Amino acid sequence: MITRDAVGGLAAIGLGACYLYFASQMRASSLADSFGPQGMPLVYGWLMLGLGVVLVLQWLVATSRSSSETRQAAHADAWRGQGRKILRAGGLFGLAAAYLPIVQTLGYLPSMALLTFAVALYLGAPLTWRPVAIGIGGAIVLWLIFVQLLGVPMPRGILSAFGL
Amino acid sequence: MDTILASLPYLLEPSILIAAMIGVTWGILGGAMPGISPSITMALLLPFTYTMEPTAAIVLLASTYIGAEYGGSVPAILIRTPGTNAAAATVLDGYEMNKQGKAGLALGISLYSGFIGSMIGLALLMLLSKPLAGVALAFTPPAYFALGILGLSVIATLSGDSLVKGLIAALLGLMVATVGTDPVTGSNRFTFGSSDLLGGIEPVMIMVGLFAMSELLAQASKRDDINKIRSRPKIEFPGRHLAKRLIRPQLLGAGIGSFEGVMPGAGGTIASFMSYNEARRWSSKPDEFGKGSPEGIAAPETANNAVAETALVPLLSFGIPGSNSTAILLGGFLIHGLQPGPMLFQRSADVISGLYAGLFVAIVGMVVMGLAMLPICIWMVNRPRPYLNAFILALILSGIYSIHGSLFDVGIMLTAGLVGFFMRILRFPFLPTVLGLVLGYLVESNFRRSLVLSGDDYTVFTNDWISLGLLTVAALFIAGSIIKRAAAAWRRDERAAFSEGSEG
Structure with missing residues (x-):
């Protein structure tokens, strides 16, 4: 059962990974402060990645705790007509x-x-x-x-x- | 008293008067359209404010917010469909009064209560904002950083069912805020060689995309018909006896609305339903509630209109938008290079005085335009949605292009609209994204400046007493929200276990 949370979590992981890649490509200037122009982007990227993983884990836990009938009904209900x-x-x-x-x-x-x-x-x-x-x-x-x-x-x- | 005296000259300023009247008229029309929230109504106006004088631009947006709160009650009473979320409580008794042939009186009570709530809200706004911003001169870079963190901590209460989703949405905004020139070194970040991205992405593009464009995409995906207004009521104000009976629910509504407005993240919908419940609890005729009680309209309408003014307290004093509508208003300030917060009262006191005067004109104008605009509201609500939405799309595209004469901006707005549409489908909230977007620069630049000034000493954030205080409040805010969520989840689990057991 792929829920909206699972899709959202995977999207966050993908976005976080892409953002991290480009943030890590930034060159630090000799004028930069200790934190640097890439400092915050790296923090944001890792946080996005981490929160995406948390959302996916929440989905996995919720899925493992529910019965297969409930899962199928929830899946049909969540994506009907989308x-x-x-x-x-x-x-x-x-x-x-x-x-x-x-x-x-x-x-x-x-x-x-x-x-x-x-x-x-x-x-x-x-x-x-x-x-x-x-x-x-x-x-x-x-x-x-x-x-x-x-x-x-x-x-x-x-x-x-x-x-x- | 000084605040009132400073605002008086602006009551004769033609640009303020015109902006307030246009804003409140546009707001009533937008609020009356089911599906068009106050924030969308305001977002549609944002591009037009670029060419305006700053005070008039802010008055235009704030007046729209006031007008929309009343406008929302028109379809709530006439077709049982609230024009805004905050008008949902008005449906309960408003539509019942309509069925009893008292639609005109119901609309009159809504307008009259909205006027009372707005006036009380404006008085509190004038009374509270300046003293709260009085600590301005003591603010240092660490304090500004802490202020940004306090603003972001509001996300804890704005994230709906999932705090994780709220945080992801906020990070999305923070990421967009990093595009462009680095605030300390001036190097380019995430511009991918595009000169259009050097100056960063302006919040207005993202706001219009997230709120207005995504709403159009969502409506295109549904295509369901809305009810039409068949009646042609005339607004009738309550007589002396009824007005006396309405004083108690109006005072309750004003009190609850003012409190909820000052609290970031609470908003008009919660205030409306809370005041409806309290009005029923304290009423001498509680049995009438839900069956067409005038008190059931007076309390929520006073509350949501009080919220429209008092929600500006955290925005003006600290630069923290506590709702979608105040986030759009913040966008209006930023467009004109004004940063709401502690220094606004020092640097741009004229804008604040003009805003207060404009709000007063808008509240009075709401009564006049509310009476005059009712037939036009009914006509607008009855227009076929395909034509209306086609025109709104054309307006958005033209408005965004007119800001810088750039089709690149239009592309950014469309992309934000598409992202907003998928955020709706995946149930991610918008407001954290907007908060991240508008507070991202404040947080990063002051964090790094603090470190540069202190020689990379992280204790600078706890040594500054304002910074320490704000960070403590932010921590308490987040902790309180997490505890509340955990308690709610625990109660749900207990209920779920019981119901599964009983079914089994």
Whole structure:
């Protein structure tokens, strides 16, 4: 039975190990104090590693104390539907990440309209005139706030010739 | 008295008035949206504060917190869904009053009690913060290090079910705080050759990612419908007779809320439920509780609004954020180069006076905007979630980009959002991460400076009486929390053994 604690503990061990590796690669400068720039990172890395091990040990102890039926029920209960949830969240994350390269090409206004439209559809809005209108309207509202009101120079793309 | 006199001129400052009114309006709207907590509402505003004058920026964020605490009661009363965690206790009697056709009165009691709780909280904030910060001039690097440790010790009470998970979450924040230039030698750490990481990772990126972006990802993974508000109530304030009956639960709520607010890690939810229980215990009509008692709304609403002000006491006096919302407010201070804590009252007294004036305006504004915003709140709560969340995502991406005009920052925020999403799934708390992030620099730089100044003598931390006192308090805090957890675990084990035995 792999519980959330076990996954969390293993993730902490992995993170602690990677962090420790990079911390140990730091070169101490001749100007450094006795503790040095790598001192705290090494402490944090070992602590992360140690706490990850504690979490995994807690899981092992809890598993050994429970019956196999309880373990199976807990496993099914803990992870039921999680794969679908992660995939759905991953889809939204993908849309947000795709905005980064798109905004450099298309510019702020069109890519924001596209993003709002796509995200609304992805989150379950029906394909009617509404998500299109909200995408365009929302992008214009944000462009007015950030570019016109706050004077933020947002990325310019294909519409730069029009001053947008 | 001096504090009040120093704050008076700021009541006529247009930037403070505007910031307070916008903040409280935004807070009411955000608080009214189920799933959007006060901290998320505040986090969405953080990027906008970059371009603002520091006092107005802090007032904007603090006013949002106040507005959100009232806003949370609107869906709690109308659709039995608390807009914020702290409004959960208001559901018990608020929704019952709604079913009896008294939704307007329930909302009026909530608004009126929120006003009372906020005013009492503000008075205590003004009374307590400065004396507590009065030891400022005696602070040395060891004392600052000990202060950071005291701040981190709050993690012991903020870690939920697992202290180990809380500590791992805190270490994650401490690790992120080490990215960038080393505070003593100036050498680069964990920058991997990227010039974008030389200045470190600003807490605002991580906060917006952890709180707001991860919430959007979590909502995308659920996609369940929320209830719609069908009624169109008008706010009705209690009459003289009812107002007299509400005095006792309001005083109980204000007392409990103020105490819980000053204690880091306690928060509005605990205060609300505690004051609800105490109000029932001391009520002349305890049987009405749970069936639409006005006292059952007055006590928790006074308490959670008192918390919104008194939670600023540990933040302003010691730089210790005791809740998610005050952590975001701390982020707002840091954005403007202000470090809350002992020296804030010495170096930036104008910001503090402006904040007090802004909070007063926000509390009065809460009543005005609470009345005016009810139809808009109802309209907002009824909007389809896909459009609302799409717009919030667009707002977050635009806001983060606007800080430095950098898509790298947006990438950092998205990464923090993804980490936050998995932290939610694996049930790791967020606040320890934020505490580690904002206190990491303070702890490391003062620890190493102390050693340099003392010639690597570790007793410097126990020879300084302030440092010794703070470290002792931190140790007591951690020990108390561990003992409490051990006792709770032992009681659970006893119950589990009994139930297994009886089933067997």
